[in-house]
Amino acid sequence: MKSKIALAFQNCKKEKRPALITYTVAGDNTKNNSLKILNEISKHADILELGFPHNTPIADGGQIQGSSHRALKNGIKLKDVFQIVKKFKKNNPDKPIILMGYFNLIYQKGENNFLKSCKLSGVDGLIIVDLPYPENKNFAKKCKKKSISFIQLLSPTTSRERMKKIVNDSHDMIYYISMLSTTGGRLKVSPKKILQNYNTIKRINPKKNLVIGFGITEKTISSLKSANGLVVGSMLCKIITKSLKMRQNPVTKLAKVVYNLRNKIL
Amino acid sequence: MKLKIRKNLALIDQHDKNFMYGGKFGGNFIPETLKKPIDDLTKLFAKLRKDKKFLKERDHYFKTYVGAPTPFIKLDNLTDHLGGAQIYAKVVSEANGGAHKIYNATVHCLIAKKAGKRFIVGDTGAGYAGKMLSMAAKKFGLKCKIFMGAKDIKRQRPNVEAIKKNGAEIVPVTTGSQTLVDAVSECMRYWVSNCDTTHMCVGSTVGPNIFIKICAWSTAQISRELIKQINDEFGKIPSKLKLINCVGGGSSAAGFWNEFMNTDAEFIGVEAGGPKNSKLHAAPLTNGSKIGILHGAAQYVIQDKEGQIGSTESISAGLDYPGISPLHCFLKDAKRARYTSANDEEALSAYKLVSGLENISPSLEPSHAFAEAIKLAPKLDSSEVIIVNSCGDSIKDKDIIKQKLGSYKR
Numbered sequence: 001m002k003s004k005i006a007l008a009f010q011n012c013k014k015e016k017r018p019a020l021i022t023y024t025v026a027g028d029n030t031k032n033n034s035l036k037i038l039n040e041i042s043k044h045a046d047i048l049e050l051g052f053p054h055n056t057p058i059a060d061g062g063q064i065q066g067s068s069h070r071a072l073k074n075g076i077k078l079k080d081v082f083q084i085v086k087k088f089k090k091n092n093p094d095k096p097i098i099l100m101g102y103f104n105l106i107y108q109k110g111e112n113n114f115l116k117s118c119k120l121s122g123v124d125g126l127i128i129v130d131l132p133y134p135e136n137k138n139f140a141k142k143c144k145k146k147s148i149s150f151i152q153l154l155s156p157t158t159s160r161e162r163m164k165k166i167v168n169d170s171h172d173m174i175y176y177i178s179m180l181s182t183t184g185g186r187l188k189v190s191p192k193k194i195l196q197n198y199n200t201i202k203r204i205n206p207k208k209n210l211v212i213g214f215g216i217t218e219k220t221i222s223s224l225k226s227a228n229g230l231v232v233g234s235m236l237c238k239i240i241t242k243s244l245k246m247r248q249n250p251v252t253k254l255a256k257v258v259y260n261l262r263n264k265i266l
Numbered sequence: 267m268k269l270k271i272r273k274n275l276a277l278i279d280q281h282d283k284n285f286m287y288g289g290k291f292g293g294n295f296i297p298e299t300l301k302k303p304i305d306d307l308t309k310l311f312a313k314l315r316k317d318k319k320f321l322k323e324r325d326h327y328f329k330t331y332v333g334a335p336t337p338f339i340k341l342d343n344l345t346d347h348l349g350g351a352q353i354y355a356k357v358v359s360e361a362n363g364g365a366h367k368i369y370n371a372t373v374h375c376l377i378a379k380k381a382g383k384r385f386i387v388g389d390t391g392a393g394y395a396g397k398m399l400s401m402a403a404k405k406f407g408l409k410c411k412i413f414m415g416a417k418d419i420k421r422q423r424p425n426v427e428a429i430k431k432n433g434a435e436i437v438p439v440t441t442g443s444q445t446l447v448d449a450v451s452e453c454m455r456y457w458v459s460n461c462d463t464t465h466m467c468v469g470s471t472v473g474p475n476i477f478i479k480i481c482a483w484s485t486a487q488i489s490r491e492l493i494k495q496i497n498d499e500f501g502k503i504p505s506k507l508k509l510i511n512c513v514g515g516g517s518s519a520a521g522f523w524n525e526f527m528n529t530d531a532e533f534i535g536v537e538a539g540g541p542k543n544s545k546l547h548a549a550p551l552t553n554g555s556k557i558g559i560l561h562g563a564a565q566y567v568i569q570d571k572e573g574q575i576g577s578t579e580s581i582s583a584g585l586d587y588p589g590i591s592p593l594h595c596f597l598k599d600a601k602r603a604r605y606t607s608a609n610d611e612e613a614l615s616a617y618k619l620v621s622g623l624e625n626i627s628p629s630l631e632p633s634h635a636f637a638e639a640i641k642l643a644p645k646l647d648s649s650e651v652i653i654v655n656s657c658g659d660s661i662k663d664k665d666i667i668k669q670k671l672g673s674y675k676r
């Protein structure tokens with residue numbers, strides 16, 4: 001049986017467009033609002049990444065740090081993250097959700113317990129920022145057994161040889177980091193160059209779903225639309241920050257932005 | 267389960283293929299982007315440490331630039347005052363710049379040159395790691411950026427000024443607790459974005475495995491000197507010898523103990539206990555913190571049940587860190603070293619006593635180690651020897667000392 005993530009990509013391919021993948025942080029700016037945000041943006045996004053915040057992130061830029069900080073200040077715990085997923089899935093059973101975060105939270109909960117909670121709440125995939133290949137092999141296997149996609153990351157620094165191994169061992173989705181940057185940096189590489197690297201990876205195994213993330217905004221998204229999927233994260237976190245500052249409702253604001261993003265890649 | 271330390275193998279090399287010590291400490295929990303730069307650095311360092319020319323170069327700079335050997339002196343007045351064990355100090359604060367951080371900084375700059383890098387970045391808490399990196403960077407012609415918590419910038423002013431004078435840029439870190447832990451995170455994040463042009467120096471024996479190795483390999487100079495000095499003084503290694511060192515990240519302790527690994531010398535690490543009546547501290551080993559992942563490595567670390575890194579507090583900026591080197595976690599679980607803590611007040615009174623009686627002026631970090639020596643010495647026989655690593659100079663703490671003790675004399 002095909003996973004929900006694989007089905008989402010299949011649908012997008014049929015419609016000849018990339019999958020739109022959003023990233024927001026669970027609990028930003030409240031538990032309720034982050035659920036409402038998921039409900040709203042899922043009308044336009046194909047796959048939803050949901051961050052479980054950590055207070056000592058080594059690869060996040062200012063925007064996502066800000067979102068994580070707000071969520072943690074509100075007392076968000078892992079059990080709340082799973083609650084949010086579960087509630088979302090009740091109304092949107094087919095929309096894939098990917099949790100993204102740092103390994104220490106999984107380590108403290110225990111890998112098996114963590115995966116059990118993922119399964120019970122309906123999580124479809126995991127991105128663990130600080131658990132690279134091959135150190136992630138064991139955990140990735142455990143995920144596969146539970147039919148949860150472990151999403152491998154590739155970066156401009158990843159060697160050819162390493163790429164081949166990672167692509168070979170990958171599940172339903174691979175994430176290409178567009179440039180040397182933490183999340184939220186300005187796109188400092190030309191879309192042409194990014195797509196060149198993208199195509200090199202694609203050629204290793206054209207069947208694998210490869211998405212591009214980091215530095216993608218309203219301005220840059222259409223130039224990358226030949227990819228299988230595009231992730232927008234920091235820009236969304238920034239909009240939440242901005243709308244809170246201006247006392248606007250972050251939920252409606254975000255829904256509009258994601259709608260616009262979707263229109264840019266049709 | 268008691269872990270085993272292998273003889274005939276350097277402590278830094280006692281990891282498995284996943285770079286874990288004792289199967290559970292250390293490793294490389296890093297973003298994909300850093301895999302290649304860390305691999306490259308690992309290979310380069312493996313080559314350089316076997317390269318006779320490089321070793322000669324290192325020794326040359328340790329001698330002419332750092333100032334090797336640093337003095338080894340008996341603290342007669344303190345010994346008489348306490349009336350027990352004989353107390354000695356290895357006065358590492360006499361090294362160029364005023365602390366042991368110069369060893370790691372010098373080696374990193376040499377490596378950065380070999381790697382063809384023109385930029386170097388580093389973290390700092392007490393400001394010594396930053397001061398030394400800025401000094402060495404200037405000497406070796408590298409452009410330098412130092413990440414430092416905003417709270418530490420305020421409390422370690424003299425070192426901040428030194429960093430600026432050396433022409434390095436200070437980047438104030440205003441996230442989280444605005445101390446060392448946040449400076450290291452921010453420095454690592456900067457490296458993720460700039461690893462193609464920039465070399466990173468981690469200021470202690472923490473972080474991804476290669477940084478632990480380079481740092482401990484560099485500070486090992488301290489015990490290479492000391493073992494000779496001890497033999498000159500006593501004719502042999504005393505049978506009852508205690509080597510006491512403060513531990514923040516653990517780089518001075520690792521260097522102070524390295525050459526004594528296969529001797530009977532007792533190792534005592536002293537963590538920062540924090541203010542006397544506070545729940546906050548920076549002593550994960552003393553207080554039984556659980557293993558977690560911080561800055562790319564598994565280690566005992568102050569954290570909550572969920573795995574969020576916990577707040578710390580210490581009067582000593584250099585020890586004010588929630589984690590501890592995987593090397594020390596390994597030494598603790600192998601029962602080769604024992605760890606305890608001294609609180610802020612104990613460190614301050616140790617500073618007062620030592621600097622009053624002796625011709626040395628230890629900073630608040632080694633004052634924690636002296637606090638333990640002061641507790642132990644009266645209970646011991648005069649045939650026993652205590653050596654404290656006086657690894658930093660108090661000048662950087664003059665504001666704090668003036669505020670707490672009323673005056674700072676030099």
Ligand SMILES: Cc1ncc(COP(=O)(O)O)c(C=O)c1O
Nearest residue numbers: 470514515516517518584631658
């Ligand atoms: C003088 C001095 N001692 C000790 C430390 C603690 O670091 P480590 O445990 O790595 O020696 C510092 C750190 O800044 C320091 O400046």
